[in-house]
Amino acid sequence: MIAAGCDVGSLTTKVAITRDGSIISHHIVETGFKPDLAAKNAMDGALSKANLSIDDVGYCVSTGDGGKNVSFAGKYVSQLPCLSKGSYFFIPSVRTVVDVGGNATRAISVGKEGRVLSYRLNDKCAAGGGRFFDVLAEALELKLDDLGPLSLQSKSPLEIASQCTVFAESEVISLLNDGKDIVDIIAGVNQSIASRIASLVRNVGVKEDVVMTGGVAKNIGVIKSLEGWLGVGIKTVPADPQIVGAVGASLLAEKELQES
Amino acid sequence: MIVAGCDVGSLTAEAVIMSDGEILSSEIIGVRPKPEQSAKDVMDKALQKAHLALEDIDYCVSTGYGRERIPFARDNISEISCHGKGAHWLIPSVRTVIDVGGQDCKVIRVDANGKLQNFIMNDKCAAGTGRFLEVMAKTLGIRLDEIGPLSLAARNPVVITNMCSIYAQTEVAASIAQGADQHDLAAGITKAMAERVNSLVVRVGVEEDVVITGGVAKNIGVVKSLEVMLRVSTKKFNVDPQIVGALGGALFAKEKFLQK
Numbered sequence: 090m091i092a093a094g095c096d097v098g099s100l101t102t103k104v105a106i107t108r109d110g111s112i113i114s115h116h117i118v119e120t121g122f123k124p125d126l127a128a129k130n131a132m133d134g135a136l137s138k139a140n141l142s143i144d145d146v147g148y149c150v151s152t153g154d155g156g157k158n159v160s161f162a163g164k165y166v167s168q169l170p171c172l173s174k175g176s177y178f179f180i181p182s183v184r185t186v187v188d189v190g191g192n193a194t195r196a197i198s199v200g201k202e203g204r205v206l207s208y209r210l211n212d213k214c215a216a217g218g219g220r221f222f223d224v225l226a227e228a229l230e231l232k233l234d235d236l237g238p239l240s241l242q243s244k245s246p247l248e249i250a251s252q253c254t255v256f257a258e259s260e261v262i263s264l265l266n267d268g269k270d271i272v273d274i275i276a277g278v279n280q281s282i283a284s285r286i287a288s289l290v291r292n293v294g295v296k297e298d299v300v301m302t303g304g305v306a307k308n309i310g311v312i313k314s315l316e317g318w319l320g321v322g323i324k325t326v327p328a329d330p331q332i333v334g335a336v337g338a339s340l341l342a343e344k345e346l347q348e349s
Numbered sequence: 350m351i352v353a354g355c356d357v358g359s360l361t362a363e364a365v366i367m368s369d370g371e372i373l374s375s376e377i378i379g380v381r382p383k384p385e386q387s388a389k390d391v392m393d394k395a396l397q398k399a400h401l402a403l404e405d406i407d408y409c410v411s412t413g414y415g416r417e418r419i420p421f422a423r424d425n426i427s428e429i430s431c432h433g434k435g436a437h438w439l440i441p442s443v444r445t446v447i448d449v450g451g452q453d454c455k456v457i458r459v460d461a462n463g464k465l466q467n468f469i470m471n472d473k474c475a476a477g478t479g480r481f482l483e484v485m486a487k488t489l490g491i492r493l494d495e496i497g498p499l500s501l502a503a504r505n506p507v508v509i510t511n512m513c514s515i516y517a518q519t520e521v522a523a524s525i526a527q528g529a530d531q532h533d534l535a536a537g538i539t540k541a542m543a544e545r546v547n548s549l550v551v552r553v554g555v556e557e558d559v560v561i562t563g564g565v566a567k568n569i570g571v572v573k574s575l576e577v578m579l580r581v582s583t584k585k586f587n588v589d590p591q592i593v594g595a596l597g598g599a600l601f602a603k604e605k606f607l608q609k
Binding site: 099121122192213214215220221224252253254255256263266 | 452473474475480481484512514515516519522526
């Protein structure tokens with residue numbers, strides 16, 4: 090039984106293919122301005138890695154902001170159950186999922202078998218979301234992946250006063266112009282974003298194990314800061330943290346197949 | 350008696366020199382890295398225009414974001430009071446002052462004597478401030494002062510649903526990618542901007558006459574949209590709407606000087 094999950098996010102589109110509860114392949118592409126095309130490209134990439142064709146896929150569940158019009162999907166499911174299910178698949182002891190993606194931050198309280206108990210969502214304001222790291226990396230002329238490791242070198246993170254991403258960008262540039270150390274700036278930004286994420290998580294309730302997913306889970310600096318704010322350890326999945334929603338969608342697709 | 354007001358904002362600095370209830374000269378410059386530098390430069394220019402030297406000024410009041418760091422100012426007064434004072438002096442029938450600056454937005458209610466009664470301010474979020482327009486102009490690849498005129502020729506203004514400037518930028522970029530007309534984009538932007546300002550205005554209530562001060566008052570598209578939303582026509586100054594804060598500073602300087 091082969092199933093697929095297609096997660097069309099604001100910045101990236103992910104497809105995961107599973108067979109009988111195990112991941113066979115996955116593929117990530119940039120969403121760009123054509124979500125339908127991104128979904129197709131992500132699916133083609135994942136299929137070719139698994140030497141499969143679309144006809145081999147019994148059922149596909151789509152999810153994500155742009156996932157409602159995926160032609161090859163049998164059903165659309167919101168990100169929450171997909172993330173919850175996907176996190177539970179990787180780490181069955183999960184009770185709280187913190188998903189920080191490109192345009193939204195979610196804190197999900199997870200119950201038995203990866204069910205969603207309650208959640209908090211911020212998709213209204215870029216503060217505390219992944220987008221700020223793109224803005225920051227661009228302002229500092231650094232690669233996105235370098236931000237986390239660099240921040241760990243900081244001994245005295247600077248305080249970033251602005252909450253708004255637009256204002257914080259200017260603040261970062263003036264700190265840089267004032268000759269402040271770049272690692273202290275990055276560490277300061279991590280602290281500030283982690284503090285926004287932490288307040289969302291506290292709102293839903295902090296229950297261990299806490300699992301972080303989404304692109305920002307690749308930033309070790311944010312994870313460390315968030316651990317500091319929440320006072321608990323944070324786990325990450327033994328796979329690319331960006332594919333957790335797509336994996337969850339694929340597992341839900343398998344369930345559809347079983348029930349049909 | 351010669352008095353001066355100096356308003357150092359986040360993006361521009363203004364100086365106004367007055368004598369015997371008349372404006373002798375005024376100047377506007379883009380800010381320098383340090384507020385004291387901006388203040389000195391703009392004041393020098395205004396002095397030059399009026400053929401005066403700094404020693405000729407009997408009293409100077411500073412206002413704005415950098416007001417506490419102006420060495421030649423004998424007093425500093427908040428921009429809220431200064432905008433109310435300046436607007437009331439120019440148009441005595443004014444009761445509501447909407448000041449939309451580079452990095453904040455204030456709605457100020459004054460009484461028949463120009464005295465501050467109530468105000469509300471947003472300086473935490475770039476939505477509804479000049480920065481929102483700046484971000485958008487950059488996204489459209491046009492100058493800030495082109496947005497207003499462009500918006501007037503729109504046929505189907507693009508709808509911008511996101512409040513957050515960062516997310517709205519993505520939305521506009523997607524519309525550009527889909528081939529939206531530049532006039533329609535500009536009109537969507539001015540409307541979105543006006544909506545953000547309007548949401549602040551309704552919280553303190555509108556009483557006529559209404560004036561708009563600050564740089565955004567020069568954006569005809571935002572002004573027209575806001576007038577429709579507020580169901581009032583705003584009064585226009587016979588001076589640059591950006592100097593109203595500095596003018597208020599000069600008026601306070603006169604009062605302070607007379608008290609001594």
